[in-house]
Amino acid sequence: MMDIMRKLEILADAAKYDASCASSGTELRDSSDGKGLGSTAPGMGICHSYAPDGRCISLLKVLLTNACNYDCLYCVNRASSNVARARFTIDEVVKLTIAFYRRNYIEGLFLSSGIIRSADYTMEQVIAVARKLREEHRFRGYIHLKTIPEADDALIAEAGKYADRLSINIEMPSETSLKRFAPEKDVRAIRRTMGRLRLRLDEAKEAANNVTRTRPPRFAPAGQSTQMIVGADAASDRAILDTSANLYGAYRLKRVYYSAFSPIPDASRALPLQPPPLVREHRLYQADWLMRFYGFSAREIVDDKAGMLPLDIDPKLAWALKHRDRFPLDIARASREELLRVPGFGTKAVDRIIATRRNTTIRLADLARLNIPRNKALPFIVLSDHRPSPHLLDGAALAARFKPKARQLGFGF
Numbered sequence: 236m237m238d239i240m241r242k243l244e245i246l247a248d249a250a251k252y253d254a255s256c257a258s259s260g261t262e263l264r265d266s267s268d269g270k271g272l273g274s275t276a277p278g279m280g281i282c283h284s285y286a287p288d289g290r291c292i293s294l295l296k297v298l299l300t301n302a303c304n305y306d307c308l309y310c311v312n313r314a315s316s317n318v319a320r321a322r323f324t325i326d327e328v329v330k331l332t333i334a335f336y337r338r339n340y341i342e343g344l345f346l347s348s349g350i351i352r353s354a355d356y357t358m359e360q361v362i363a364v365a366r367k368l369r370e371e372h373r374f375r376g377y378i379h380l381k382t383i384p385e386a387d388d389a390l391i392a393e394a395g396k397y398a399d400r401l402s403i404n405i406e407m408p409s410e411t412s413l414k415r416f417a418p419e420k421d422v423r424a425i426r427r428t429m430g431r432l433r434l435r436l437d438e439a440k441e442a443a444n445n446v447t448r449t450r451p452p453r454f455a456p457a458g459q460s461t462q463m464i465v466g467a468d469a470a471s472d473r474a475i476l477d478t479s480a481n482l483y484g485a486y487r488l489k490r491v492y493y494s495a496f497s498p499i500p501d502a503s504r505a506l507p508l509q510p511p512p513l514v515r516e517h518r519l520y521q522a523d524w525l526m527r528f529y530g531f532s533a534r535e536i537v538d539d540k541a542g543m544l545p546l547d548i549d550p551k552l553a554w555a556l557k558h559r560d561r562f563p564l565d566i567a568r569a570s571r572e573e574l575l576r577v578p579g580f581g582t583k584a585v586d587r588i589i590a591t592r593r594n595t596t597i598r599l600a601d602l603a604r605l606n607i608p609r610n611k612a613l614p615f616i617v618l619s620d621h622r623p624s625p626h627l628l629d630g631a632a633l634a635a636r637f638k639p640k641a642r643q644l645g646f647g648f
């Protein structure tokens with residue numbers, strides 16, 4: 236029989252391609268009352284720890300099994316893949332989670348699975364792990380469960396009782412690509428389940444706000460998320476961001492995660508040989524952030540012709556360089572929406588500026604005092620003691636100033 240650590244090696248490695256494991260926005264729980272194990276208090280269970288490749292590392296991130304009936308071309312666990320297979324028992328995942336948690340290695344569990352027997356059977360197994368952790372071990376750490384869209388609605392509802400976050404991967408930016416790369420998956424089932432999750436999340440929120448009712452049943456307090464693979468098909472950044480905007484709007488997702496496609500062994504010829512540049516994934520995250528918190532639309536930030544985000548500069552700076560007629564912006568009078576469009580200004584910086592200007596005239600030195608980065612912003616703003624030269628704002632040199640310096644490639648000797 237395969238030893239549990241060998242299973243862990245296989246099933247943790249098999250799970251690493253899923254980017255949607257960051258935890259945030261859950262409710263606070265703690266065990267200081269001595270009645271439970273673990274907590275999601277800040278600094279403990281709410282993790283924002285990432286491996287150097289950008290993936291979350293403070294959750295135990297495993298698959299229940301990497302055996303799968305499906306044959307999604309981009310997936311290393313697909314039925315036709317020639318990889319070593321393993322399957323945890325429910326007790327093994329529970330035991331590992333508790334052991335790692337007690338040693339402070341992790342703050343929670345991210346559990347997904349290949350599809351075995353049927354969607355319902357697989358979902359039942361995944362839920363059984365979470366149920367056992369919560370009910371038998373009083374585990375109060377973070378749990379993120381990957382849900383299977385074709386599973387019965389009652390099972391999805393049950394998963395929400397135990398999980399902090401539920402996710403369903405949309406996988407591809409378009410239905411055509413999904414059909415081509417994951418023929419057994421059905422975009423309608425994915426969207427239908429996302430819609431049902433949204434309804435349940437809305438109901439739970441409404442019930443929580445209704446003070447006249449007794450405590451409502453818990454349902455995935457950290458909401459739902461999804462993942463899209465970037466660079467396996469020819470979808471442009473514009474198409475990817477349009478899909479994200481639609482998902483955020485229709486299903487109120489907490490996050491869309493972008494996962495740069497990694498070439499896999501014995502890959503189908505339909506897949507590219509090279510992964511996309513990792514910076515493309517990073518630019519998509521920046522663009523996604525601009526859409527969610529800065530009031531930009533996908534249409535504004537992606538170049539119309541190529542449909543791609545620039546790789547050499549961030550999307551907000553690229554937008555500002557294209558819209559120089561809107562600058563320089565007078566910090567004393569600009570609206571919050573306008574300030575949010577200044578390169579280098581984050582939402583907190585804008586809040587600090589607005590709070591400060593109520594009482595005083597902001598000068599150059601104040602930006603440093605307020606801990607606001609100024610290098611990117613200065614050519615685009617007016618302060619009481621600073622006005623950028625019109626030549627700088629209109630000249631070609633401004634864009635060049637922000638682009639990374641060209642470097643000669645190494646020769647390897």
Ligand code: SF4
Pocket residue numbers: 303304305306307310311312313314348349350417
């Ligand atoms: S359903 Fe597709 S993506 Fe998920 S494990 Fe199976 S082959 Fe991989």
